[in-house]
Amino acid sequence: MQLLPTFKVIASTSEGNAYVMNAGESLLIEAGASMAQIMHAIDYHVRNVEGCIITHEHGDHAGHINEVLSYGIPVWATIGTINALVNRINPRYIEAGLVHPIESQPGENGERIYKPFNLGRYQITAFPTKHDAAEPVGFYIEHESIGATLFATDTYYLPCTFANLSHVVIECNYLPALLERNALNGVNGMNSARAERVKASHLSLDTCLEALQANDLTAVQDITLIHLSYTNGNAATFKHAVEQATGIPTYIAKPGLCLPFTPSPF
Secondary structure, three states: OOOOOEEEEEEEEOOEEEEEEEOOOEEEEOOOOOHHHHHHHOOOOHHHEEEEEOOOOOHHHHOOHHHHHHOOOOEEEOHHHHHHHOOOOOHHHHHOOOEEEOOEEEOOOOOEEEOOEEEOOEEEEEEEOOOOOOOOEEEEEEEOOOEEEEEEOOOOOOOOOOOOEEEEEEEOOEOHHHHHHHHHHOHHHOOHHHHHHHHOOOOEHHHHHHHHHOOOOOOOOEEEEEOOOOOOOOHHHHHHHHHHHHOOOEEEOOOOOEEEOOOOOO
């Protein structure tokens, strides 16, 4: 019996982020978890992994890049991200041709336009995001057995809209009022400067809802909320608000969450 394609959460916090799509062939998204965690998530079928795509250079998204490369898994990222990571990447992996820049050209408004590329049967198109990193991106991922998936994290708003989506994986990091209260009271070291950094680099519930409502969600089967702040956010509030606004089943990313990912619900 052939198993359904899946999307699995390996890690999704400020300490580490990694996810995997599996449709017979696997796509690793982010290198922010240890290979021990990743291997467990892919049932140790490392030869099935077509590659790893990374959104930006921060440690919770790219901190385990050398471990990933050590297993012969090629990595794709923007030139800005690779340059920001170059002193952290073991030179032998670069020499071995395992590190690949995503090709791009400047657009009319100064944003980069990224050329689609294929990893196995996954077609991936990067798009610019807004984060305090060198050249951060999100991904629009297409696969004949999965449909089209929007993957967006670590951005204070989503500058692009997308068509023909089947699945949405999107950051919902904080509640503005709770963040302000935590900054005022110094909760977990939060202060006004750190709060401003959060606002300028992550999606709040409000901006997450705005991003969702800017897109055609007609065929979207599920929404997965990732990279939650467990100090400045509330998972139950996030889930309820997104389901109320969209009418779409919504899931909170926790390690081990595994969702069936198919092109349509029929």
